[in-house]
Amino acid sequence: xxxxxxxxxxxxxxxxxxxxxxxxxxxxxxxxxxxxxxxxxxxxxxxxxxxxxxxxxxxxxxxxxxxxxxxxxxxxxxxxxxxxxxxxxxxxxxxxxxxxxxxxxxxxxxxxxxxxxxxxxxxxxxxxxxxxxxxxxxxxxxxxxxxxxxxxxxxxxxxxxxxxxxxxxxxxx
Numbered sequence: 001x002x003x004x005x006x007x008x009x010x011x012x013x014x015x016x017x018x019x020x021x022x023x024x025x026x027x028x029x030x031x032x033x034x035x036x037x038x039x040x041x042x043x044x045x046x047x048x049x050x051x052x053x054x055x056x057x058x059x060x061x062x063x064x065x066x067x068x069x070x071x072x073x074x075x076x077x078x079x080x081x082x083x084x085x086x087x088x089x090x091x092x093x094x095x096x097x098x099x100x101x102x103x104x105x106x107x108x109x110x111x112x113x114x115x116x117x118x119x120x121x122x123x124x125x126x127x128x129x130x131x132x133x134x135x136x137x138x139x140x141x142x143x144x145x146x147x148x149x150x151x152x153x154x155x156x157x158x159x160x161x162x163x164x165x166x167x168x169x170x171x172x173x
Contacts, residue, residue: 039135046123046132089169116144130160
């Protein structure tokens, strides 16, 4: 419920731990190993999640009445219109807004940048979660797009938490 006290404690604890040098290294190594473990667990779950989602969707479709007024076909048509509107908005945002920002502010070539980030983009679309795609984004940003670990480690988690462009578009539609 109240996340503020653990957040403050974690920041304080991490700040003190980072000043301890060799004495704090074993605990820092433990937290690093825990972080890697959690990231790998999330990756495994992301690989099997589509199977579960398919099963849930198939169950819902199997229970629906197909031909009745307001039944499955009518719901599907409304959902299709909604999905096309959201996808059009995302296409405009992804094909125009984001590349312009990348060129103007980062002085990077959008085609190369986005080509490298395709696995992260696919992960984000398939899971509908910025946080689930975060481990893939961190790896690709640092290894493939040559963004420093410090910058990627700071900016990407904040962006996954705060920068919800897709959610804002989804809610708006």
